Amino acid sequence: MSSILVLGSANLDLVVRQPRIARPGETMFGTAFSTVPGGKGLNQAVAAARAGADVGFLGAVGDDEFGRRLRTQLETDGIDTTGLATVDQPTGTAHIAVTDDGENSIVVVSGANHVQVALDDTMRSAIEGARTLVLQLERPVSLVAEALAYAQAHGVRTVLTPAPVAPLPSDLLALVTVLVPNAREACELAGVDDEFAAARILGEQGSTVIITRGSRGVLVLEPGGEPRVLPAVVVEPVDTTGAGDTFTGALCAWLAEDASLDDAIRAGQVAAAISVTRPGATSAMPGRSEILAALG
Ligand code: RIB
Ligand code: NA
Numbered sequence: 001m002s003s004i005l006v007l008g009s010a011n012l013d014l015v016v017r018q019p020r021i022a023r024p025g026e027t028m029f030g031t032a033f034s035t036v037p038g039g040k041g042l043n044q045a046v047a048a049a050r051a052g053a054d055v056g057f058l059g060a061v062g063d064d065e066f067g068r069r070l071r072t073q074l075e076t077d078g079i080d081t082t083g084l085a086t087v088d089q090p091t092g093t094a095h096i097a098v099t100d101d102g103e104n105s106i107v108v109v110s111g112a113n114h115v116q117v118a119l120d121d122t123m124r125s126a127i128e129g130a131r132t133l134v135l136q137l138e139r140p141v142s143l144v145a146e147a148l149a150y151a152q153a154h155g156v157r158t159v160l161t162p163a164p165v166a167p168l169p170s171d172l173l174a175l176v177t178v179l180v181p182n183a184r185e186a187c188e189l190a191g192v193d194d195e196f197a198a199a200r201i202l203g204e205q206g207s208t209v210i211i212t213r214g215s216r217g218v219l220v221l222e223p224g225g226e227p228r229v230l231p232a233v234v235v236e237p238v239d240t241t242g243a244g245d246t247f248t249g250a251l252c253a254w255l256a257e258d259a260s261l262d263d264a265i266r267a268g269q270v271a272a273a274i275s276v277t278r279p280g281a282t283s284a285m286p287g288r289s290e291i292l293a294a295l296g
Contacts, residue, residue, distance in 0.1 A: 008041015009138030011068040011092040036280035037073040041134040047249020052288040056080035066091035102237035148175035174205040182191035233273035242281030249270040
């Protein structure tokens, strides 16, 4: 049984390096193309495993070359793939443009990630055996909601990255132990412009809220506390794809070892900072020794 169980998406990232984002109707030249295992769920699973955690993955891929590549990546990182289904839809893909200043824009074609919309016995028993269940919103929201409810009923801690941001059932946040949005997601979910106000609103139902804000550091609100800012680990970004997922994966790995919240956040920040200095999502994620060395 895995201590961290990720229920989420797996995509093959089809990445084009280009000077800037193309305008409608424009044809422009890119400078490089690569394929990298990604998807917010797979990314978080790989980041947590490399950070030293015992990880299982609940997901779906197609019966195709991309799906086999993603399964192999999970296995190479020592992740339990018992709950990785092969379904009758193409493997999810993410079409990613990365500009020379390290910004990205992403279009996801969900495919297999949107099949298997109800919790089944494999997922239930995996959740029961986990200490922490980690989710994002690239699988159907109904499945995420079911999994959160099942986890809470079985005393399993839950971590949700609400990305890509989507309207959530009003009572859903009550099922989330730790909510990890970025600044835009936090403000959109809370319906306000101010990040501190957003943290307070999102934390009203008892979640710890951790808002990732890139070079402006992390805003954290614990139940009953006041929002506080932990400064960023500043680096020169090459490619920020998957940085948030790397943060969450390493954070969860540290929390699974009963680290303090601040120490876990610091480990997440350091892992994410390393990942943005290298191209790609999983291809950029550090291992435990590299994180420890950077923590000093
Ligand atoms: O968060 C980054 C991820 O978003 C990419 O790996 C891509 O697959 C999309 O899911
Ligand atoms: Na990167």
